[in-house]
Each structure stands twice: as structure tokens, then as C-alpha cells.
Amino acid sequence: MCGIVGAVSNRNIVPILVQGLQRLEYRGYDSCGVAVHAGGLKRARSTSRVAELLDQVATDHIEGTTGIAHTRWATHGVPAVHNAHPHFSHGPGDSAESRGGRIALVHNGIIENYIELRSALQARGYVFASQTDTEVIAHLVDSLYDGDLFDAVKSAVKQLHGAYAIAVFCKDEPHRVIGARAGSPLILGVGKEGGENFLASDAMALAGVTDQIVYLEEGDLVDLQLGRYWIVDKSNKSVTRPVKTVLAHSGAAELGPYRHYMQKEIFEQPRAIGDTLEGIQAVVPELFDGPSDKPGSSAHRVFQEIDSVLILACGTSYYSGCTAKYWLESIAKLPTQVEIASEYRYRDSVPDPKTLVVTITQSGETADTLAALRHAQSLGMTNTLTICNVATSAMVRECKLAYITRAGVEIGVASTKAFTTQLAGLFLLTLALAQAKGRLSGDEEQRHLKAMRHLPAQLSAVLALEPQIISWAEDFALKENALFLGRGLHYPIALEGALKLKEITYIHAEAYAAGELKHGPLALVTSEMPVVTVAPNDTLIEKLKSNMQEVRARGGVLYVLADADSRIESEVGIHVIRMPEHYGPLSPLLHVVPLQLLAYHTACARGTDVDKPRNLAKSVTVE
Incomplete structure (x- = not known):
């Protein structure tokens, strides 16, 4: 969830390091910093935004040709300058506040045995x-240093338990940066001029600097120097990783007429759905084939072999999986389990090699989901597929099969267009599995595809309801609690609506299956x-209408998203917004949009930081 940028060059690298951090700001962070080789070690750190760090760098005249930079999302230690990265080593005899130190280091991840190492x-x-746990690594590398930084880092990582991506340099070895990764993403960027080379946690950080990217594998160590680099794998063998041309976006597009990226991304959903489904004329397994160079990446064969589905995901992606369960069991007739990734890997489960393991992730780097995937694979469940928004991500590389959604870069921490494009991909997967099992007729296929092609127009009609939702938001902005209700296929949509409200407005919100009202939550209902x-x-x-009456009988005030033909009318205590006519199994994609807008406009009314809500990060790359 943090961001790393590192570089070895012949030019002043600080502007590129800071620019890289700015391109990673969308991930969320609470502090940032940069360190360079300037005779000794020199750094600037801030608990403000990267823009403030840039001012500090200019004021302190920080320049250098070798350096590392970082945005931090706090895990160990409060957000404070002394906890911000980069960290310097302080050996025996050094004071904690001295400008000295030999090792400079940044780190993503969590070191589980840091207390023992620290002692x-x-x-x-x-x-x-x-x-922090990070400072332990800096000191550990220093304690093992004997003139060769690569050897010191190689020895240090053998003692680390947990997840990490690190970038390190040493004051005694200018023009050299060492990187290592295990459980957290790290890439190498091959420079285009002067023999310079780069490290980053995301190719986006290097957009405009280089498009030649090497994706480091689990356990890799990389040695960057001017004009050359080399990689050793977890077995300490020298390896060659392919260099790929990656045309990463340089960051967020302009806001245009929108106040925040979240609002912009909500309104981009018709286009994102259209792009995700572009060119699909028929439902065929080949839509889910993995990369052509990956063995066993034939969706046709895998779909014939499997007889159940296991979905692994976190957060918003988990709710898209919960929605897909209804589709997979009702249309494809396949038994489906949906597991929170962080729970699945820590419990005893019953593996079945005939299960299709489906992971769902926007970034493709979500630590818990990657770990859950690897756990399933270790149990012999090797038929794996991911629904992911980043074609070059670790998740896509590690799954046999993939469907790449085309939501584009999502900057707002609270996911919107990534969620609806996930749903589109999962519905398409449902149809493909149903067809592979002989459970989808030609007429049904064409009916579903026609409905999917019309989704962008339907979503645009829902977005036109924004003025009515703003009126609701004015009421919600004055509240501190809210309850969301749904039934069947729309219960996960209620869960997602409550999550959105919590994330960006800080209003406590819960969601329940409406039939559960009388089993507890009805006690909370007041005006x-x-x-x-x-x-x-x-x-x-009709069942839902009865649940609504239970609320009204206790003095509760209802805010109802009702289809045009549902015969629910506004009256005292019941506020109704009319949706389009019922859209069958694809209805969840329409009903979630007003819930996104409700959260957004309530947050605006309360004055919260919509795109960067407190305590949250966009890409969750730690456990």
C-alpha cells in the first residue's frame, strides 16, 4: 500500500523520485520522504503531501544521482516524521539524531520478527x-555490511520473516541500489539514457521515464548500477527476467468538470463498462485464456474440468464476488463459495482439484488475495482465474486464466468503476461457464449479451438521478449512523453501499439482509x-415491502431505490427515487451507482477528504 521509487543515474535524480511519488499518491499515504547519496546520506521527510516534500527538497537543496523515495501508510508507529521513510542505519557509537549512518532504506510490507531482530x-x-519494523532492516543490513551491499542485503533478507519490498543504498558505494522482494511487488525499470536504472513498486511511478519494465519474481534480489543490472532468484542463482514494454499511464487524467476523482470515476462507469465488454460478440471460453506463453492457459479445457467455484477477494472485490455467487449458482448451476482472502488462508478447508479458484482484485497486488491464491495452489487447486484491472500485475502472472477489466486508472481510494467492471467480468464468466456445461441456450446467450451491451445507456440514465441523490445526502450528512437493506442478489449491493458510506463520510453504517431485521437490527431503528x-x-x-413496514412501524425513515414498476410510493417517512425498469440479473450494476453517489455527496456535505479518506490506502499490499 506504500510506494517505492529508486534510481541510479548520472543526472540529479530527485525530480524523478518525487514525481514518481506524486504518481503513486492515489494509493494513499500518511508520510513521505526521499534520500540521496550526496557525499554522505541526505534526506527530507514529511507527514504532509508530496507537494510539501518537494518544497522541502528545494529549500534544503537536496540533489543526488543515486536515491530512493517512499510514501508510507502507517503499520508500525504513528504517522510522524521520525517514523517516515527512508530510514538510516545508526551503528554502535552513532546517536539517533546524528546526520551519520551508512545505509539508507525504504520498505513496503511487514516484518513479523522485527521485535526479536530489534532486541x-x-x-x-x-x-x-x-x-517501525523498517528501521530494523536498515540496521540489520549495516551489521552485515563488509564492503559489498549486495552480499549484505542477501544475508539480511534470509533473516526476515514476513513480507517486504525494499530498496537500499550505501554511502560507501555511490551509483548502486539494491532491491529485494518477497510478498510485496517491486519492478525494475531499464533506463533509456546514460545507463540509468530504476526501481519502483508500480510501473506508473516510472511513466514518462521508461517503458522498459522487468517484473521481479518472488524472492528476487536485483543489483542496479550505471549501465547494468543483474538479478538472482530465491535460490541464489543468476537469472534473466524478460523486459516488457509497458505503456503505463502517467497518472490521473484531468478532473475536468468534476470536484473529485471519485465523482469523475462514478461518471466514467458507462464508458468503463463499454470498454470492458468491447468487441464481445459471443460467449466463448477463450475470452478468459491467460497469456499465450503460460502453460495450461486454456480456458476451454479448464472449464470442462471444474465442477465448483471458489472466489477469493477482499473489501469491495469481496462484495462483487458475493454478487457473482448468485449468478454462478442460478445460471451456471455451479456450487460457489466466496471467501474473504485473509480468512481463507488461515483456516482448515477441504480442497478440491476440480474447483475453479477465482481471485478478484483491482490492482492485482492485494497481499491477502495473492497469499490466499498461493495457499489454494499449495492445496492442489491449480485451476485459477483472476478478474483484474491491471494486465501486468502479479495476480495475472500467477493465475492460469485471466479477464482484464478496462476500468482505467482508479485514483479515488473508494472503489467505484473497478467494482462495476468486476461485476461485468464476473457475469461474462458466469455465461461462459454455463455454456461450457451445456446450461446456456443460444437464445439465452443472445438475450444476456443484448442486456450487457445496453448497460452503458442504462447506467447513464441512473447517473441522471444525481440531483435527487444530493437531496438525500443533505439529510445523511447530519446523521452518525445508517442501515442498508437488500435481499437476494442485492444484499451484497447493500453491503457495498454501507462500505462506501463508511469509507468516505465516516458515518457508521451497517448492511443486512432485510429478512434479518427482526433478528436483531430492528432494535437500532429510530427516526x-x-x-x-x-x-x-x-x-x-413483496417480502421486502413487508420488511419496510417493520421499519416504518418503529418510526424509522426509509430511503428507497425502487424500480419504476415496483409500485412503491413516496409518503411521510418514505423517500423514493425511481430507478429504470427492473434489469433482471444485471440489476446490481445499476442499483450500486446511486449508493456510490449518496456516499460521495454526503462526504462532500460533511467536508471530508473524499479521494483520500483517513486511515485508508488504495492498494493494500500488506497483510
Whole structure:
């Protein structure tokens, strides 16, 4: 969830390092910093935005041809300058505040055995200036240094338990940066001029600098020098990784008429869905084939072999998986489990090699989902597929099969267009599996494809409801609690709506299957607890109306998203927004949009930081 940028060059590299951090700001962070080789070690750190760091760099005249930079999302230690990266080593005899130090280091991930390592290093005289697990690595590398930084890092990582991506340089070896990764992403950028080379946690950080990218594998160490680099794998063997041309976006597009990126991304959903489904004229397994150079990447063969589905995901992606469960079981007739990735890998489960393991992730680097995938593979479940928005991500590389959504770069921390494009990809997967199993007729296929092709127009019609939703948001901005209700296919949509409200407005919100009201949550209902109800005109509409009456009988105030033909009318205590006519199994893609807009406009009314909500990060690359 943090960002790393590193470089070895003949020119002043600080502007590129800071620019790289700016391109990674969308991930979320609470501090940032840069360090360079300038005779000795020199750095600037800030708990403000990268723009403030840039001012500090200029004021302090920080320049150098070798350097590393970092945005931090706090795990160990509060957000404070002394906990910000880069960290310097302070050996025996050094003071914690001295300008000295030999090793400069940045780190993404979590070191699980840092307490034991810290105690051992303190006993040797190392002075700690922070509460972080990262500083332990800097001191450990220093303690093992004997004239060769690569050897010191290689020895140090053998003692680390946990996840890490690190970039390190040493004051005694100018024009050299060492990188290592295990459980956190790290890439190498091959420079186009002067023999310069780069490290980063994301190709986006290097957009405009180089498009020649090497994706480091699990356990790799890389040695960057001017005009050359080399990589050794986890077995300490020299390896060659392919150099790929990656045309990364240089960052967020202009906001245009929008106030925030989240609002822009909500309104980009018709285009994102259209792009995700572009060119699909028929449902064929080949839509999900993995890269052509990957063995066993034939979706046709895999779909014939499997007889159940296991979905692994976190957060918003988990709710898209919960929605897909209804589709997979009702249309494809395949038993489906949906697991929170961070829970799945730590419990005893019953593996089945005939299960299709589906991971869902926007970034393709989500640590818990990657770990859950590897756990499933270790249990013998090798038929794997990912629904992912980043074609070059670790998740795509590690799964046999893939469907790449085309949401484009999503800057806002609260996911919107990534969620709806995931749903589109999952519905297409449902149809492909149903067809492979002989459970989808030609007429049904064409009916579903026609509905999918019309989704952009339907979404545009829903977005036109924004003025009515703003009126609701004015009420919600004054509340501190909210309840969301849904049934069947739309229960996960209620969960997603509650999550969005929590994330960016800081209002406590819960979601329940509406039939569960009388089993507890009804005790919370008062006139001060707004109750949002997702009310499509499906087979459960009459049951849902009864649940709504339970709320009204307790003085609760309802805010209802009702299909045009659902015969639910506005009256005292019931506020109704009319959606388009019921859109069948694809209805969740329409009903989630007003919930996104409700969260967005409520956040605006409360004055919160919409795109960078407190305590959250965009790309969750730690456990």
C-alpha cells in the first residue's frame, strides 16, 4: 500500500523520485520522504503531501544521482516524521539524531520478527530512532555490511520473516541500489539514457521515464548500477527476467468538470463498462485464456474440468464476488463459495482439484488475495482465474486464466468503476461457464449479451438521478449512523453501499439482509437512523415491502431505490427515487451507482477528504 521509487543515474535524480511519488499518491499515504547519496546520506521527510516534500527538497537543496523515495501508510508507529521513510542505519557509537549512518532504506510490507531482530541489534549497540519494523532492516543490513551491499542485503533478507519490498543504498558505494522482494511487488525499470536504472513498486511511478519494465519474481534480489543490472532468484542463482514494454499511464487524467476523482470515476462507469465488454460478440471460453506463453492457459479445457467455484477477494472485490455467487449458482448451476482472502488462508478447508479458484482484485497486488491464491495452489487447486484491472500485475502472472477489466486508472481510494467492471467480468464468466456445461441456450446467450451491451445507456440514465441523490445526502450528512437493506442478489449491493458510506463520510453504517431485521437490527431503528433500501422489482419485492413496514412501524425513515414498476410510493417517512425498469440479473450494476453517489455527496456535505479518506490506502499490499 506504500510506494517505492529508486534510481541510479548520472543526472540529479530527485525530480524523478518525487514525481514518481506524486504518481503513486492515489494509493494513499500518511508520510513521505526521499534520500540521496550526496557525499554522505541526505534526506527530507514529511507527514504532509508530496507537494510539501518537494518544497522541502528545494529549500534544503537536496540533489543526488543515486536515491530512493517512499510514501508510507502507517503499520508500525504513528504517522510522524521520525517514523517516515527512508530510514538510516545508526551503528554502535552513532546517536539517533546524528546526520551519520551508512545505509539508507525504504520498505513496503511487514516484518513479523522485527521485535526479536530489534532486541538483538540493540544489544550490539544499534540506536533506534523510530517505532517501525523498517528501521530494523536498515540496521540489520549495516551489521552485515563488509564492503559489498549486495552480499549484505542477501544475508539480511534470509533473516526476515514476513513480507517486504525494499530498496537500499550505501554511502560507501555511490551509483548502486539494491532491491529485494518477497510478498510485496517491486519492478525494475531499464533506463533509456546514460545507463540509468530504476526501481519502483508500480510501473506508473516510472511513466514518462521508461517503458522498459522487468517484473521481479518472488524472492528476487536485483543489483542496479550505471549501465547494468543483474538479478538472482530465491535460490541464489543468476537469472534473466524478460523486459516488457509497458505503456503505463502517467497518472490521473484531468478532473475536468468534476470536484473529485471519485465523482469523475462514478461518471466514467458507462464508458468503463463499454470498454470492458468491447468487441464481445459471443460467449466463448477463450475470452478468459491467460497469456499465450503460460502453460495450461486454456480456458476451454479448464472449464470442462471444474465442477465448483471458489472466489477469493477482499473489501469491495469481496462484495462483487458475493454478487457473482448468485449468478454462478442460478445460471451456471455451479456450487460457489466466496471467501474473504485473509480468512481463507488461515483456516482448515477441504480442497478440491476440480474447483475453479477465482481471485478478484483491482490492482492485482492485494497481499491477502495473492497469499490466499498461493495457499489454494499449495492445496492442489491449480485451476485459477483472476478478474483484474491491471494486465501486468502479479495476480495475472500467477493465475492460469485471466479477464482484464478496462476500468482505467482508479485514483479515488473508494472503489467505484473497478467494482462495476468486476461485476461485468464476473457475469461474462458466469455465461461462459454455463455454456461450457451445456446450461446456456443460444437464445439465452443472445438475450444476456443484448442486456450487457445496453448497460452503458442504462447506467447513464441512473447517473441522471444525481440531483435527487444530493437531496438525500443533505439529510445523511447530519446523521452518525445508517442501515442498508437488500435481499437476494442485492444484499451484497447493500453491503457495498454501507462500505462506501463508511469509507468516505465516516458515518457508521451497517448492511443486512432485510429478512434479518427482526433478528436483531430492528432494535437500532429510530427516526435518527436512516434506512436505505435497495428495492428492485424482482421475486422478493413483496417480502421486502413487508420488511419496510417493520421499519416504518418503529418510526424509522426509509430511503428507497425502487424500480419504476415496483409500485412503491413516496409518503411521510418514505423517500423514493425511481430507478429504470427492473434489469433482471444485471440489476446490481445499476442499483450500486446511486449508493456510490449518496456516499460521495454526503462526504462532500460533511467536508471530508473524499479521494483520500483517513486511515485508508488504495492498494493494500500488506497483510
